[in-house]
Amino acid sequence: MKTPKKISELTVYRLSIYERCLELLEKEKITTISSKEFAERFGLNSAQVRKDLAYFGEFGVRGIGYEVTLLKTEILRILGVLESSSGGEPWKVMIVGAGKLGSAILRYEGFKSYGFKIIAAIDVNTEASEYRLLSKDQKFAIPLYHVSEMEEVIRNQSVQIGILAVPEEKAQEIARKMTDAGIRAILNFVPVQLFLPDYVKVRHIDMAAELHCLTYFLSSQE
Amino acid sequence: MKTPKKISELTVYRLSIYERCLELLEKEKITTISSKEFAERFGLNSAQVRKDLAYFGEFGVRGIGYEVTLLKTEILRILGVLESSSGGEPWKVMIVGAGKLGSAILRYEGFKSYGFKIIAAIDVNTEASEYRLLSKDQKFAIPLYHVSEMEEVIRNQSVQIGILAVPEEKAQEIARKMTDAGIRAILNFVPVQLFLPDYVKVRHIDMAAELHCLTYFLSSQE
Numbered sequence: 001m002k003t004p005k006k007i008s009e010l011t012v013y014r015l016s017i018y019e020r021c022l023e024l025l026e027k028e029k030i031t032t033i034s035s036k037e038f039a040e041r042f043g044l045n046s047a048q049v050r051k052d053l054a055y056f057g058e059f060g061v062r063g064i065g066y067e068v069t070l071l072k073t074e075i076l077r078i079l080g081v082l083e084s085s086s087g088g089e090p091w092k093v094m095i096v097g098a099g100k101l102g103s104a105i106l107r108y109e110g111f112k113s114y115g116f117k118i119i120a121a122i123d124v125n126t127e128a129s130e131y132r133l134l135s136k137d138q139k140f141a142i143p144l145y146h147v148s149e150m151e152e153v154i155r156n157q158s159v160q161i162g163i164l165a166v167p168e169e170k171a172q173e174i175a176r177k178m179t180d181a182g183i184r185a186i187l188n189f190v191p192v193q194l195f196l197p198d199y200v201k202v203r204h205i206d207m208a209a210e211l212h213c214l215t216y217f218l219s220s221q222e
Numbered sequence: 223m224k225t226p227k228k229i230s231e232l233t234v235y236r237l238s239i240y241e242r243c244l245e246l247l248e249k250e251k252i253t254t255i256s257s258k259e260f261a262e263r264f265g266l267n268s269a270q271v272r273k274d275l276a277y278f279g280e281f282g283v284r285g286i287g288y289e290v291t292l293l294k295t296e297i298l299r300i301l302g303v304l305e306s307s308s309g310g311e312p313w314k315v316m317i318v319g320a321g322k323l324g325s326a327i328l329r330y331e332g333f334k335s336y337g338f339k340i341i342a343a344i345d346v347n348t349e350a351s352e353y354r355l356l357s358k359d360q361k362f363a364i365p366l367y368h369v370s371e372m373e374e375v376i377r378n379q380s381v382q383i384g385i386l387a388v389p390e391e392k393a394q395e396i397a398r399k400m401t402d403a404g405i406r407a408i409l410n411f412v413p414v415q416l417f418l419p420d421y422v423k424v425r426h427i428d429m430a431a432e433l434h435c436l437t438y439f440l441s442s443q444e
Binding site: 006007009012013015016017019020021042043044078079080081091100101103104105107108114115116160161184185186187191192193194195199201203205206207208209210211212213214215216217218219220221 | 228229231234235237238239241242243264265266300301302303313322323325326327329330336337338382383406407408409413414415416417423425427428429430431432433434435436437438439440441442443
């Protein structure tokens, strides 16, 4: 099969959504599906689905459709979350800021199934009540370190991905320290623009901007 | 000044980011800025900034740049969050699912400054410890209703925006009830695709897809 060299970020994002849909089909023991049925079933744009999946060349079997498990596996490989594509190990993730939001993220179920492992949480207050509340539950017994130990933990444990959930005024300084210590990918929950070296990838979960997309829609409808 | 009739969702998203940057400039008493300086200061793409702001016609004063406060106000108006653009009142928001994540969202500081008002939280368990913990703090004394009362609250209080943070298996059913009761905009934190009428706008905060954008980047670098 041909594998695309470089695909756009928007396509990567959509592939992740398709992968989740394919998992649902697998659970329902559906083994093949046409792009049209796939789009209809999950409320996706069918032209877009065809275009995105065209990257995968021979995956569609004429007159039958896509093989669900095969396509899912191939997408996971492209996304870099199959063990074979990340060197046999899950990605090492650190949560920086173990307050209310950081603790909510720690509970995110997706981490287990998607090839990620949260190996540490960082806070200024290692007695932080939010986190202590969590850690009583053995399921969330992730070591909590003081922010002064952050860089050492990143280096010693080769942390690859950082999730940033600190107060606004600390975000830039801490993000810079994270990347200086070796982190090359950050999921930023803080509503500030980060200035980081070009080799660092940042994805920003910007709740204000998301809400503005909704208010723009609502006010342009009236 | 000319106002664009219809702008793309990606542009709306970027306008929200520009608005936050303009607020920072205002705090620093900077009154005018060129698109080039603006882009450099905030690490934005300067061609993109010029293109996006071109929608606003005469806002740039030749040789001086943009008037910070004027541009900020105009963007807020476009986004629909100036009081004058939402009928003199903040947008009414309901949080559905008052667990760990829902409670973290309740604390999001952005709600205060961006023309939103959270008027209710909904859960299956109105004794939910997460939420009770929150409400002891008077700042977060938002009424919590049982899910069976949700539609009544939406109708009686004309809730416009719903934030969905319920378990996966409940998401579709509850989202449908929300929209049937009159909500036309949903910010979805649940990792499922929602099937809703075309007149409903959904923005999806999809943490798995965000993380996959990072793992794709990391694995394509190696």
